[in-house]
Amino acid sequence: MAITIEQQVLEKFKDKTENVKSLPGRLFIDLPREYVKEATRIMFEELKARYTISVGTDARPLHGNFEVLHFFAFDKDNFRVALRFKVPPDDPKIDSITPIIPGANWAEREVRDFIGVEPVGHPDPRRLVLPDDWPEGVYPLRKEVPYNYQPPPTTGCEFKFKEPPPGATALPIGPFFPVLEEPIQFRLFIEGENVVGADHRGFYVHRGIEKLAESQLTYNQIPFIAERICGICGFTHSVCYCQTVEAAAGIEIPLPAKYIRTYCLEMERVHSHLLWLGLACHILGFDTLFMQFWRIREPIMWMAERVTGNRKNYGMNLVGGTRRNIPEEIREELLRVIDQTEAETLELCKTLLNDSAFIARTKEVGILTPEEVRLTGALGPTARASGVDIDVRRDHPYQAYPYLNFEVIVLDGCDVLSRALVRVYETIESLKMMRQILKELPEGPTMVKIEEELPPYREYMSATESPRGEDFHYIMLGENNRPYRWKVRAPSYMNIPSVFWMFKPGTTIADAPITIGSVDPCISCTERFEIIDRSTGESQFLSQKEMYEISRKGGRR
Amino acid sequence: MSYLQAGIITILCILIAPLLDGIMRKWRARIHSRMGPPIHQTYLDLLKLFGKEDISRSILAVLYIACVASATFILALQGDLLSFVYLLTASSVCLVLYSLSMGNPFGVVGGGREVMMFVIVEPVMAAAFLSCAIKAGSFNISHLITWGNVYGVQISSLFAILAMFLAMQAQMGKLPFDLAEAETELIGGVLLEASGPTLALFKWGLVLRQLLIAYLIAFVFIPWPGATGASLFIFTAIKTFIILFLATTVEALFPRLRIDQALGFYARVLIAASFMAIAFSTLGV
Structure with missing residues (x-):
């Protein structure tokens, strides 16, 4: 019998292991923190595991240390491994x-911002x-920091963007841009029409949902706030949270509930x-197809309302x-909507893919090679369009x-066109699955x-495939009817950094919006503004200080 | 045609251009499966903009619309072809200068694109004119029209019409060649910094320019032998309207091209249509 991946992992680390927790399909290994680089190298390069995410936990109330967990997945073996490193609070490095x-x-930067464990040697x-005016030394996910902590007002701090290379100009895409209406800034460095570099600043409106869940909410309130993490694919967070809690607590849910989810x-x-196909057309100035895609999407929104009571x-x-x-009586109607949407999607996509200008704008634009997918951890359609078979x-x-019967769509064009095609075919597969579910939905209670x-203190990690890729949740159950630690890693968290790898030499400004758009970035809205003196017509930029004062005045009720 | 009549036609064009734009917006909305705004929406837009404060005022906006209006006047007067082309080009120059003077990086990129576009599109149009002028032996628009009415459509004029139609979308600043504005790439590019009355003048100038290009093709390149006086006016109006319709339909059916693709396209048009038109006209067919 072949050695299982679990045995392989345990074998590799047998000298160093401090503690092992083995769950079905999951493995938590405690290792000494000096060993972190070597252990990561073994996992990533020798065992070819896919890097999922790193999580920092303030576990001082439990054993006096911070924890840093690095998560890896073995997709061929349905196996996930967490490497746990304990970091003493007097030397948080x-x-x-x-x-x-x-x-x-x-x-790693997030772990540093929230827990205060410094990644030594981070490039x-x-x-x-954290916002630029957040005080040094206050780490919001440490247990002693209250969830509603407001730092005293400060000024004079600014985010340091990278300097453009000599001869290049900085062109800000965002945080308010016609086709990226989200609080994120891509700073393109351009020479003429060519993009020669890029920088990024995001998280302008981080809402601290994880902190809220750990300190204020209860187990059954969190599904609702989890759903509000995203305005497009929120349900996947809600499902992922629930299934992680259920698995950690050993709850088996009824089959009908699984089908309905x-x-x-x-x-x-x-x-x-x-929605994405429509937006992609809009980015390319193809407003007719943009409108048509949104028109055929409308019955699906209607269906959502019919099934759940809400459009979103x-x-x-x-x-x-x-x-x-x-309900039994609406299933016929739903099947009709599925048929209609399938026919309309096929017809519209045929139009789209026969359009030579669309092909010319997307083919061989925004190339991301399979090796780069592995390095950046890109997920979902972004990975599958580069020939990386993960779902x-x-x-x-x-x-x-x-x-359910379904096919995983994998293409190897590595470009924006392939990402569009993956989404087209996946839509059709999804409609087939919905039809199958309606026909096979078992009877019985759903709860x-x-x-x-x-x-308390049981932990588990699991994932769902959201429209943008793997949505990963890690939970450690806690006391007082709420989790001790809940970590959400949405797919865009991995996909957005991969955009910088797509800006290969030869990329132009015209390619930039569709390249950014091709990973379907999902962020969540705000930034600076200008004041004009009416009497003189002079324009004047607000300093950060003045802007803060105005915001504070406006924020007071 | 008398100065008075030409003057009346020009004023009519200026006043009616926003209405035609409104009708085209409605038509585009129908292609999109939208309701679209009411057909007088463009007037409301302009009115609103005129009422707003102007933070980037520039004489170039006035010059822009003045250039386009004068070009309309010369066309209506059936005057000199060269001054017509000169005024049309001058309007593009106003737009480019405006965008460059504002110093916004998006505007600078948009201005650069506008220059690249007219460097390649202008010869396409000029060659079409030239082929007609060679045959008529004159640079006077009225002679071109008379010649067209007498001799009808020839091989060279077919190529000239083709070149004009292909240059039309770019001259009107419509998709797939609205590269200088390119809202989803450059947030409005050349017009990004414009606001209030300045923006209103630019927008009005732009819709007038679209009407002018359609009017030009209808009036000069598609002759309607036998029409004079009132019937000439009515036929020209109908042809103009149909051409605008066509341009809007094309706009709705194509995504935006990249600048290199757009330049490549016009380089091919230049060789395939414009030079052919000149070649055939020198051969006298």
Whole structure:
């Protein structure tokens, strides 16, 4: 019998292991922190694991140390590994793994911002998530910092963007841009029409949902706030949260609930992909198809309302099942909408793909090679369009996916066109799955009653395939009916940094918006403004200080 | 045609251009499956802009619309072809100068694109004119029209019409060649910094220019033998309207091209249509 991946991992680390926790399909290994670089190298380069995310936890109330966890996935084996490193609070440092895995760049900076564990040797140690005026030495996810802590007003701090290379001009794409109406700034360095470099600043409106969940909410409130993480694919967060809690606490939910969750997930994917296809056309100035894609998406939104009561933010999930069933009498109607959407999508995509100008604008634009996908950890359609065959629905089956027939769409064009095609074909697959679910939906209750308190300090990680890629949640259950630590890693967190790899030499300004758009970045809105003196007609830029004062005045009620 | 009549036609064009734009917006909206704004929406837009404060005032906006209006006057007067082309080019120059003077990086990129575009599109149009002028033996628009009415459509004029139609979208600043504005890439590019009355003048100038290009093709390149006086006016109006319709339909059916693709396209048009038109006209067919 072949050695399982679990045995391989344990064998590799057998001398160093301090503690092992083995769960079905999951492995937590505690290692000494000096060993972090070597362990990461073994996982990433020898065992070829896919890097998922890093999480920092303030576990001082439990054992006196901070924890830094690096997560890896073995997609062929449906297996996930967490490497846990304990970091003493008097010396909060750990070697950075970003030199080995570029995709860990953001994650390590986030751990530093929130928990205060310094990644030693990080190539770009600027702030990532915290606002520029946030005081040094206050780490919001440490347990002693209250959830509603407001730092005293400060001024004179500014984010340091990279300097453009000599001869190049900085062109800000965002944080308010006609086709990227989201609080993120891509700073392109351009020479004429050519893009020669880029920088980024995001997280302008970080809402601190993880902190809220750990300090204010209860298990059954979180599904609703999880759904509000994203305005497009929120349901996948809600499902992922629920299934992680359920798995950690050992709750088995009824089969109908699994089917209904899966139905809503696929419905969400169809609406999200059609929305993206429309936006991609809009970015290229193809407004006719933009409008048509949104027109054929409308019945899906209607369907969502019919099934869940809402067009968006379905509110279907609780820990232990779903709140509603899909009534027998509307299923015929839903099937009709599925047929109609399938026919219309095929017809419209045929139009799109026969358009030579569309092909000319997207083919061989924004190339991301398979090796770069591995390094950046890019996910979902972005990865699958580069020939990387990963899909959580098949690799790490969850909910009702083991019972469904579907194909994972993998293309090897590595460009924007392939990313569009992957989404087109996935939409069709999703519609097929929805049809199958409606036909096979079992009868029965959709909810289990949970009588006892969930057992504290058990942990688990799991993932769902959101429209943009793998949505990963890690949970450590806690006391007082709320989790001790809940970490959400949305797919765009990995996909957005991969955009910088797509700006290859030869990229022009015209290619930049569609390249950024091709990963379907999902962010969540705000920034600077200008004041004009009416009497003199002189314009004047607000200093950061003045802007803060105005905002504070406006914020007071 | 008398100065008075030409003057009346020019004023009519200036006043009616926003209405035609409104009708075209409605038509585009129908292609999009939208309701679209009411057809007088462009007037409302201009009125609103005129009422707003101006933070980037420039005489270039006035010059821009003045150039386009004068070109309209010369066309209506059936005057000198060279001054017509000169005025049309001068309007583009106003736009470019405006965008460069504002110093916004997006505007600078947009201005650069506008220059590149007219460097390649202008010869396409000029060659079409030239082929007609060679045959008529004059640079006077009225002679071109008379010649067209007498001798009808020839091989060279077919190529000239083709070249004009292909240059039309770029001359009107419409998709797939609205590169200088390119809202989803450059946030409005050349007009990004314009606001209030300045923007209103530019916008009005732009819709007038679109009407002018359609009027030019209808009036000079598609002759309607036998029409004079009132019937000439009515036929020209109908032809102009149909051409605008066509331009709007094309606009709705294509995505924006990249600057290199656009330049490549016009380089081919220049060789395939414009030079052919001149070649055939020198051969006298």
